[in-house]
Amino acid sequence: MISKQDVEHVALLGRLELSDEEKELYTEQLNKILDAARALQTLDTSSVPPTAHVLPIQNVFREDKVGEHINLEEALANAPEREDNFFKVPKIV
């Protein structure tokens, strides 16, 4: 069972600030969803390898050459706040 405290902890990890109402709702719903997920525990997977990706993935290399890139103004165009050529954020420490 997931408790309201678990929900608060997970919300902090996911950088979400939840209202009391949301905490109650997610406690109830996550329990329901994880109940459904417990069905997986009935399968014996001790000798089954995990599949993180369906394609045979290999590293993709390219020459270390400068390609096209967006310019500074384009990169900053969506910034909520900027100062000179930097993204500006509130104090960190």
Add this chain to the structure above:
Amino acid sequence: MELFQLTAHRLHGMLTKKEISASEITSEVFKRIDRVEEKVKSFITQTREHAEAAAANTDRKIAAGEKIGPLEGIPVAIKDNMCTEGILTSCASKILNKFVPPYTATAVDKVYAAGMALVGKTNMDEFAMGSSTENSGFFPTHNPWDLERVPGGSSGGSAAAVAAGEAIVALGSDTGGSIRQPASFCGVIGMKPTYGAVSRYGLVAYASSLDQIGPFTKDVTDMALMLNAICGHDPLDSTSANLKQSDYTKALVNDIKGLKIGVPKEYLAEGIDPQVKERILEAINKLTSLGAYVEETSMPHTDYAMPAYYLIATAEASSNLARYDGVGYGLRVEDAEDVIDMYMRSRSLGFGTEVKRRIMLGTYSLSAGYYDAYYLKALKVRTLIKQDFDRAFEKYDLLLSPTSPSTAFKIGEMVNDPVQMYLQDVCTIPVNLAGIPALSLPCGLVNNLPVGLQLMGKAFDEGTLLRAAYTLEQNTDYTRLWSEVKGVE
């Protein structure tokens, strides 16, 4: 028939014979949008000037006697999770409600390169999380067959736009059924190509190992033409498959004699609307009468696909959506005390209920102490599901099922029960876990609402899917049913 009801290949024929101009097509489609959009609400952004410029360019080429490509001047709608330089790309989320990308997704670039006319960016469930388009951060989209019903989701805006004649074709994205289920609900064709067939560069990520872009069309020929336009290797997507470019129109063959089709009994088990099942059985009879060999088979791990999917997809989502921090782009709250406060309050204000629910679930299943029991377990079950498909495809060329267990449900009917909503995707989810291609083809009506037939194929064997769909289309009225759309009149 009105111009907006025609297929792309038919319009192309009229363009090359100079019976109409591309500008007239665009103008007719926008007249249609002006007439029905208030009721359907397919679009987040309309791009009339963009479409008119593309159409004018096509007309210039025709006037100059230049040859035009098969999709030139054809109006297309694009789901709002594909980046379009200079055009709002919101993912139907308040957190991106002002985001104008500095670059264009490869799939969209290819659509531009084909000369198509972008009519707008379509509504969706926020970040493609949902099965009804009710989770849009802005407004729900309505099903053109019955405005009180959902169009399906998450690509509901794209499906509704094609069904309502607001675009000739559209692009959507499919992580667990988000192209096929809305295609089924709206009576059009929707296809999820093989994972890696279409570049994901510029597609806003939801669950990167499952996401795939694909088209919505009204007939199978248009589907082949759209695949020709958008498939292909892209060095900008490291999971893009490096294969030779195919000409999918070569698969448009009216012959399925000897084709072996398996029907997994788990997909027709309880929970399927009996009338939906009837339409599917009729389609099976049709396939048999056309010379296919159809038999029941079993995919024993099907029931585990839904829980495995929701653990894997949400784990990937919780990681992918960590980037929305209010720093470089997107919503930021005012007067934050410090940077952590800014992250937390911006994300909480910008994300909707379903997105937060999925971030919570994914963060939980990846967190210390639960990783092995949930996330790793789900990845192992994914292997078992993939093996079910591998075994089935040793015996069959295609697999067949309903696309959705029901026809379009009423707006509001399921919003408070996420587990019930997630069950909507029970027939479509296994396909994404296995990475194979699948399409949804209309196969009749139940109470004047369309039913979708799902065909699933081997990896990179889109051709066989198209051949079967084309043969059904040529021998039934399946892909002409959409013209019965009456909800918007």
